Amino acid sequence: MGKESKLREKIANDFWYGFQNTLQIISIYPEVQEIIINLTYNYDEYECSNQEETKIFTPDHKAFFKFECKNKDCIYGGFNISNEIFNLINSKQESQEGKLICNGYQDYESFVTKNYHCYCELDYKIVIKYKIENKGS
Numbered sequence: 001m002g003k004e005s006k007l008r009e010k011i012a013n014d015f016w017y018g019f020q021n022t023l024q025i026i027s028i029y030p031e032v033q034e035i036i037i038n039l040t041y042n043y044d045e046y047e048c049s050n051q052e053e054t055k056i057f058t059p060d061h062k063a064f065f066k067f068e069c070k071n072k073d074c075i076y077g078g079f080n081i082s083n084e085i086f087n088l089i090n091s092k093q094e095s096q097e098g099k100l101i102c103n104g105y106q107d108y109e110s111f112v113t114k115n116y117h118c119y120c121e122l123d124y125k126i127v128i129k130y131k132i133e134n135k136g137s
């Protein structure tokens, strides 16, 4: 197996391992009923440009908020909005919008030469729905 495919396999395994080792939303954020995430990817040179996705997380889903880069050649890329979600829930807020730029390298050559950064962008919008508190008043 070539170096590139070994590296890609390792990255994919790490991603899967991270997913497997993440707890369910209900364990981490018991007050949350639903998390709705709108994702819009912008990557001009590829046909997958301007893709839009909506992901809905319910309490039985894993609290795993990493998304793979849409640039299929990207190395060590992807987007992680776990901190944004943690901060939102921690401060009891309901929504947030933002933009991230992929942290990876745009292809294997760029990774080897540590030269070109991946420019895939992600616009995200997070909406948190909380369970209605029943304090038995």
Ligand SMILES: [Zn+2]
Residues within 6 Å of the ligand: 069, 070, 071, 074, 075, 077, 078, 102, 103, 104, 105, 106, 118, 119, 120
């Ligand atoms: Zn990327």
